[in-house]
Amino acid sequence: MVENGRDRVDIPHANGRTVPTGEGGLSGPHPRKFGHEALAVVFQIRGDQLCVLLWRRALPPWEGAWALPGGRLGGEEDLGASIRRQLAQKVDVRDLAHLEQLETRSDPERDPRHRTLATAYLGLVPADVDPIVPEDTGWHPTADLPAMAFDHASIARSGRRRLRAKLGYTNVGFALAPPEFTMSQLSGYYSSALGHDVAATNLRRVLLRRGQIEETGRSVPSGRSGGRPAALFRFRDRSLQVTDEFAVLRPPNAP
Amino acid sequence: MVENGRDRVDIPHANGRTVPTGEGGLSGPHPRKFGHEALAVVFQIRGDQLCVLLWRRALPPWEGAWALPGGRLGGEEDLGASIRRQLAQKVDVRDLAHLEQLETRSDPERDPRHRTLATAYLGLVPADVDPIVPEDTGWHPTADLPAMAFDHASIARSGRRRLRAKLGYTNVGFALAPPEFTMSQLSGYYSSALGHDVAATNLRRVLLRRGQIEETGRSVPSGRSGGRPAALFRFRDRSLQVTDEFAVLRPPNAP
DNA sequence: CCGGGTTTTTGTCTGTCAGGCACAAACTCG
DNA sequence: CGAGTTTGTGCCTGACAGACAAAAACCCGG
Numbered sequence: 001m002v003e004n005g006r007d008r009v010d011i012p013h014a015n016g017r018t019v020p021t022g023e024g025g026l027s028g029p030h031p032r033k034f035g036h037e038a039l040a041v042v043f044q045i046r047g048d049q050l051c052v053l054l055w056r057r058a059l060p061p062w063e064g065a066w067a068l069p070g071g072r073l074g075g076e077e078d079l080g081a082s083i084r085r086q087l088a089q090k091v092d093v094r095d096l097a098h099l100e101q102l103e104t105r106s107d108p109e110r111d112p113r114h115r116t117l118a119t120a121y122l123g124l125v126p127a128d129v130d131p132i133v134p135e136d137t138g139w140h141p142t143a144d145l146p147a148m149a150f151d152h153a154s155i156a157r158s159g160r161r162r163l164r165a166k167l168g169y170t171n172v173g174f175a176l177a178p179p180e181f182t183m184s185q186l187s188g189y190y191s192s193a194l195g196h197d198v199a200a201t202n203l204r205r206v207l208l209r210r211g212q213i214e215e216t217g218r219s220v221p222s223g224r225s226g227g228r229p230a231a232l233f234r235f236r237d238r239s240l241q242v243t244d245e246f247a248v249l250r251p252p253n254a255p
Numbered sequence: 256m257v258e259n260g261r262d263r264v265d266i267p268h269a270n271g272r273t274v275p276t277g278e279g280g281l282s283g284p285h286p287r288k289f290g291h292e293a294l295a296v297v298f299q300i301r302g303d304q305l306c307v308l309l310w311r312r313a314l315p316p317w318e319g320a321w322a323l324p325g326g327r328l329g330g331e332e333d334l335g336a337s338i339r340r341q342l343a344q345k346v347d348v349r350d351l352a353h354l355e356q357l358e359t360r361s362d363p364e365r366d367p368r369h370r371t372l373a374t375a376y377l378g379l380v381p382a383d384v385d386p387i388v389p390e391d392t393g394w395h396p397t398a399d400l401p402a403m404a405f406d407h408a409s410i411a412r413s414g415r416r417r418l419r420a421k422l423g424y425t426n427v428g429f430a431l432a433p434p435e436f437t438m439s440q441l442s443g444y445y446s447s448a449l450g451h452d453v454a455a456t457n458l459r460r461v462l463l464r465r466g467q468i469e470e471t472g473r474s475v476p477s478g479r480s481g482g483r484p485a486a487l488f489r490f491r492d493r494s495l496q497v498t499d500e501f502a503v504l505r506p507p508n509a510p
Numbered sequence: 511c512c513g514g515g516t517t518t519t520t521g522t523c524t525g526t527c528a529g530g531c532a533c534a535a536a537c538t539c540g
Numbered sequence: 541c542g543a544g545t546t547t548g549t550g551c552c553t554g555a556c557a558g559a560c561a562a563a564a565a566c567c568c569g570g
Contacts, residue, residue: 033288034328036372073289075370079361104359104374106334115330117291119359202529226538227546457558481567482517
């Protein structure tokens with residue numbers, strides 16, 4: 001069953017080898033330019049739901065639909081600065097515990113008005129804060145997203161995929177959880193974000209062994225409904241750390 | 256040691272809550288526009304080295320420096336189509352076994368001529384082909400990259416990081432290896448890409464167990480220097496498949 | 511055609527780690 | 541002080557990666 005070629009990407013091909021000179025693309029006196037915007041998929045765990053921050057558009061197109069926060073890139077800022085600036089109009093950006101670039105969307109039809117590229121970011125707000133947001137802005141459970149403008153729903157789902165994956169092989173949990181937390185709380189956050197149960201007892205051992213979390217020594221006031229007072233934990237690093245890469249990857253003879 | 260606030264992202268903050276209306280960013284009659292280009296970090300294993308495809312710039316700026324293939328985004332194409340089109344000037348894009356978006360660079364100073372955003376792609380060419388490339392273009396070992404134009408060296412390193420990570424938790428190997436291969440060959444590819452030894456015997460079991468590769472039934476002509484003839488393997492899927500997510504992630508009671 | 515050299519393949523052992531379960535510990539409330 | 545509730549610990553199992561050793565399959569020279 002060996003076709004003698006390998007599977008090929010289905011792409012038209014420039015047969016005659018073309019000029020190897022210069023910039024290599026389209027040419028012309030003035031470079032072609034497009035609009036460019038930064039968008040953010042900001043998650044927070046509220047109640048037991050993973051929620052995303054959306055605002056309701058007041059103007060067409062997509063009047064009345066929900067949209068991701070963001071907007072046009074400014075002349076002197078890079079995308080990271082831009083998304084922070086724009087986000088500041090919707091939430092207190094000091095609440096953002098983590099922010100990373102997600103992907104860039106470039107479908108020529110994604111904005112009906114004019115050609116606009118969008119670079120999406122993934123932002124995380126810890127569960128213990130409740131940022132003040134404007135009238136038109138609110139948190140929506142990712143479990144059932146409302147009708148959304150442009151390709152924003154697709155971007156939001158992409159952000160959730162990324163978050164779920166990273167919870168497994170990084171310490172991003174620190175950006176969902178408060179500075180200190182009990183294991184039951186943490187397993188609640190993980191459950192909400194991942195969409196399935198996470199046993200607190202296992203989570204504890206795993207994160208401890210990975211060195212992601214540590215005990216603070218203190219325990220919770222032990223309030224409400226009786227039961228053993230829970231120990232308080234914290235994340236050791238509050239910046240992104242990647243867990244050991246997969247197995248075959250690991251250099252031999254490494255502990 | 257509980258400061259009562261969590262670590263905060265170091266960002267200036269818009270104190271007075273600002274207008275919640277409209278597009279939310281800069282406004283003006285005409286949207287601000289920038290140049291936008293697509294670049295590709297194309298890897299191939301040549302000899303026992305992981306190499307990246309570069310071309311030598313003939314014009315300033317960075318005259319004479321090596322650069323990643325790519326160029327300006329066209330008016331009707333999305334970034335994927337654009338990078339394929341531009342790449343076709345440097346290699347036969349039918350040789351590309353894999354192509355995925357990497358990241359977008361937006362430093363205002365990255366191109367001294369005019370503001371240009373760049374979206375980088377990661378491309379992979381299997382080891383068994385030797386694409387014809389133009390005069391100005393060639394393969395360079397990633398182990399020591401030459402002086403490169405703009406921020407291209409940084410992007411190339413970023414691409415290598417991504418490749419190495421993905422070799423561990425996906426089947427991207429299919430895009431580095433020929434359609435059929437022996438385990439010694441495959442372990443060679445992995446070693447070159449990862450930068451450290453990979454035992455063929457373990458690689459075999461791991462990839463078999465993960466269901467990534469399978470035996471073809473045939474074995475290699477058994478040529479050169481004696482020894483047992485090696486069995487030929489192939490990847491089951493020649494499209495990107497992600498290996499089981501990490502452990503804590505896995506839903507409970509899943510086999 | 512027999513045995514040494516070479517390469518691949520199979521099997522075994524060990525150590526790490528995740529998930530499940532049961533029980534002990536710690537606390538509240540009546 | 542005991543019942544109820546929640547949290548923490550210990551133990552077992554099963555999956556899996558890495559190392560190593562031995563077997564298998566082939567070439568070649570004598």
